[in-house]
Structure formats: C-alpha cells, structure tokens
Amino acid sequence: MSDAHDWPLYEIFIRARGGLDHKHVGSVHAVDATMAVEHARDVYTRRQEGVSIWVVRSGDIVASDPAESDSLFEPARDKIYRHPTFYDIPKEVETL
Amino acid sequence: MYTQGLLEQGSKTVTVAAVEDAERLQRFEAKIDAEEKIEPKDWMPDAYRQTLIRQISQHAHSEIVGMLPEGNWITRAPTLLRKSILIAKVQDEGGHGAYLYSAAETLGISRAEMIDQLLAGKAKYSSIFNYPTLSWADIGAIGWLVDGAAIMNQIPLCRCSYGPYARAMIRICKEESFHQRQGYDIMLKLARGTVGQRRMAQDALDRWWWPSLMMFGPPDGASQHTALSVRWKIKRFTNDELRQKFVDFTVPQAKFLDISVPDPDMRWDEAAGQHRFGEINWAEFHEVLKGNGPCNRERLTARRNAHDAGRWVREAAAAYAAKHTARSVAAA
Numbered sequence: 001m002s003d004a005h006d007w008p009l010y011e012i013f014i015r016a017r018g019g020l021d022h023k024h025v026g027s028v029h030a031v032d033a034t035m036a037v038e039h040a041r042d043v044y045t046r047r048q049e050g051v052s053i054w055v056v057r058s059g060d061i062v063a064s065d066p067a068e069s070d071s072l073f074e075p076a077r078d079k080i081y082r083h084p085t086f087y088d089i090p091k092e093v094e095t096l
Numbered sequence: 097m098y099t100q101g102l103l104e105q106g107s108k109t110v111t112v113a114a115v116e117d118a119e120r121l122q123r124f125e126a127k128i129d130a131e132e133k134i135e136p137k138d139w140m141p142d143a144y145r146q147t148l149i150r151q152i153s154q155h156a157h158s159e160i161v162g163m164l165p166e167g168n169w170i171t172r173a174p175t176l177l178r179k180s181i182l183i184a185k186v187q188d189e190g191g192h193g194a195y196l197y198s199a200a201e202t203l204g205i206s207r208a209e210m211i212d213q214l215l216a217g218k219a220k221y222s223s224i225f226n227y228p229t230l231s232w233a234d235i236g237a238i239g240w241l242v243d244g245a246a247i248m249n250q251i252p253l254c255r256c257s258y259g260p261y262a263r264a265m266i267r268i269c270k271e272e273s274f275h276q277r278q279g280y281d282i283m284l285k286l287a288r289g290t291v292g293q294r295r296m297a298q299d300a301l302d303r304w305w306w307p308s309l310m311m312f313g314p315p316d317g318a319s320q321h322t323a324l325s326v327r328w329k330i331k332r333f334t335n336d337e338l339r340q341k342f343v344d345f346t347v348p349q350a351k352f353l354d355i356s357v358p359d360p361d362m363r364w365d366e367a368a369g370q371h372r373f374g375e376i377n378w379a380e381f382h383e384v385l386k387g388n389g390p391c392n393r394e395r396l397t398a399r400r401n402a403h404d405a406g407r408w409v410r411e412a413a414a415a416y417a418a419k420h421t422a423r424s425v426a427a428a
Binding site: 009031042065 | 135137138139184187188191194195198199201206207208263264267271410413414416417420421
C-alpha cells in the first residue's frame with residue numbers, strides 16, 4: 001500500500017504584497033521546485049495571501065541549535081547601550 | 097515511558113516516569129508556564145511529542161476524510177454558486193489537511209507513515225465523518241454544526257504550546273468562519289423556503305445534532321488524555337467545557353431558524369446561565385470509533401481507491417523530476 005517515501009520537502013516563503021519581506025508560512029512536498037511553487041500557490045494563497053512565492057529545499061536550510069542559544073545570543077544581552085533609550089538627554093535638547 | 101502511561105488504552109493512571117534529565121523537563125515546563133512556544137528543535141518530553149503526533153495527525157486525517165461526505169454533493173449542488181462555494185470549501189479542507197500534516201512532520205513522523213496509518217485503518221479521525229450526507233440540507237447542517245463544533249475546538253488550539261500546530265490553527269480558523277457561515281446560509285434559505293425545504297432542514301438537524309456533540313470527545317471523567325494535555329497547554333479547555341459552550345451558542349441559532357434541537361431534555365438553566373441537555377449515546381460514539389458507524393468502510397475504501405488510483409501520477413511526476421535532474425547534471 002505504501003509508496004515508502006515522500007517527495008522532498010520544501011519550505012514556503014510568501015510576500016503578502018509589494019514592500020513586505022517574504023515570510024515563512026509552512027511547507028509542501030513536491031518532486032521539484034516548479035511543482036513546489038504550484039503546490040504552494042494552491043495550499044497557501046487561496047485567498048490572495050501573496051504576490052510572490054519562494055521555495056527552498058528544507059534540507060538546504062542551516063539552522064542554529066536551540067541548545068546553544070545561550071552562548072550564541074548571550075553576548076548581546078548586556079549591551080543595553082545599543083538602544084537609544086539608554087541615553088538621558090536633557091529635555092531642552094530638541095529633535096534628538 | 098511517558099507515552100505508555102499516557103496512551104495505553106484503559107490505563108487510568110498517568111505515570112510520569114522519571115526522566116533522565118529532570119532539569120530539561122523543568123526548563124521545558126517553565127517555558128510552557130511562561131506561555132512561551134515550544135519549537136521543533138527544542139527539547140521536549142517524549143510524551144509531549146507523541147501526544148502531539150497523535151492529535152495533529154488525527155486532526156489532519158479528519159480534514160482529508162471530511163472532504164468525502166461533502167464531496168458527495170458537489171455534482172448535485174442546487175445552483176452554480178452553491179457548487180462553486182462547496183468546491184472552495186472542500187478544497188479548503190484539503191488545504192487544512194496539508195497544513196496539519198506539515199505541522200506533524202516537524203515532530204519527526206513522515207507524511208507517508210501517517211497516510212499509511214490512515215489507509216491501514218490504524219489511525220483515528222473524527223467520528224462525525226462516518227455519517228452519510230443524505231440530502232442537500234446536510235451540507236448546510238455540516239457547515240453550521242460540524243464546522244461550528246470544529247471552530248469551538250480549534251480556537252483555543254491557536255494558543256497551543258507547540259508553535260507549528262498553533263500557527264497552522266490560526267490559518268485554519270481564519271478559513272473556518274467562511275465554512276460555518278455558508279452552512280448557516282444554506283439552512284436559512286431552507287428554513288425560509290417551502291414546507292418541504294423546512295422539513296429537510298429539520299431532518300438534517302435531527303440527524304447531525306447528536307453526532308456533533310460527540311465531536312468534542314468523551315466526557316471529562318472518561319477522557320484519558322485530558323490532564324497532561326491541559327498541563328502542557330496542548331489543550332486549553334476540557335471536552336465538556338467546549339461541548340457546553342457549543343450548545344449554548346447553537347441552540348439560539350436553531351431557534352432563529354425555527355427548527356428544534358432533537359433533545360426533549362434541553363432546557364435553559366437560569367441559575368447556571370447555561371443550557372442543560374440530555375444524555376449523549378456514548379455506546380454509539382464508541383461503535384463509530386471502533387469502525388462500525390454507517391460509513392466507516394465506505395470512507396476508508398474511498399481513501400484507499402484515491403491513493404491507489406493516484407499512484408501512477410506520483411510515479412510519473414517523480415520519474416519526470418529524476419529525468420530533468422539527470423539532464424541538468426549532464427549539461428553542467
């Protein structure tokens with residue numbers, strides 16, 4: 001009964017309208033990228049949710065490891081001076 | 097170990113066995129308590145993973161099997177507009193199945209394995225889809241009641257602790273509202289129609305009411321999955337809480353249609369501020385789950401036939417892709 005294996009998995013990114021970034025919306029199985037775009041059209045844009053589709057083989061995505069997120073992101077934690085609110089500017093000084 | 101305690105049929109006690117890494121479990125639960133989402137690559141207890149795989153795949157199967165009773169009326173819809181609407185709705189159900197299979201796959205089960213489980217009759221899907229659609233009014237009743245019950249179940253799932261499931265549910269809930277409203281719209285037209293049409297609307301409510309209440313699952317006392325699912329925020333409300341809410345929402349809608357819910361015990365409890373309703377026939381529910389509902393065999397046969405009939409298409413597409421890959425490699 002089984003076909004034993006699935007077609008490759010593609011991650012789908014959609015631009016909702018001009019001016020916005022492509023955003024991850026989910027994934028589809030397809031034999032190739034052309035079919036992935038067609039499936040993504042049917043699965044993720046039935047209500048005009050997009051004007052552009054990107055498809056990427058899931059296996060080609062390299063991701064950071066959540067177990068290492070501390071060492072990866074911790075260095076940014078104590079650098080509050082990167083934010084504008086860190087600085088006290090006298091009220092008299094305008095447009096700064 | 098978790099899985100066994102949680103999933104073993106008939107086991108009343110949920111044994112949360114000692115995990116090797118109690119610290120990781122603690123961090124996992126702290127995250128859930130803080131309303132943070134769990135994402136695919138995060139560590140999670142096996143029981144959490146297995147519960148989600150079971151729930152999401154059953155949910156996906158329900159969407160796919162759910163296309164059958166409604167598909168039955170596509171060629172016989174009364175107008176071209178109704179036909180277009182019904183095709184769009186059935187296509188949405190297929191889309192919902194696709195979103196959910198994708199979400200389940202992030203937990204490490206393959207799509208092929210889930211489909212195999214369904215076709216082998218090993219996986220469950222919602223009991224409601226094992227009832228037949230005998231008249232056009234049934235399409236109205238399904239949209240109004242079945243999709244209505246589904247929305248009741250699904251809105252809290254948009255806040256489920258597992259990120260991919262929650263995101264799929266947000267997408268689904270946006271689309272379900274159309275399903276429910278087009279169903280009620282069909283019921284309205286019938287209710288305002290001829291004597292025969294009103295009779296059709298009542299007959300559909302008579303047949304779909306109780307199975308719709310069963311959609312929320314066994315009563316809380318008998319549900320073996322509820323406690324841990326609530327603690328881990330896979331579920332936000334119990335079966336009985338959601339069922340009660342559905343009844344309170346739906347009874348006034350039936351009244352507006354001037355048709356009556358087939359329950360002689362239904363009454364408004366002023367003090368409690370909610371409806372009291374009669375005993376659900378749980379024996380029927382369990383029979384349908386076991387495979388003995390009116391259409392269980394028909395549904396599975398239809399899915400198997402579709403799978404088998406589509407095999408050559410899948411094979412041809414794969415062969416075409418392989419040929420083009422080989423050509424582009426040769427050209428490079």
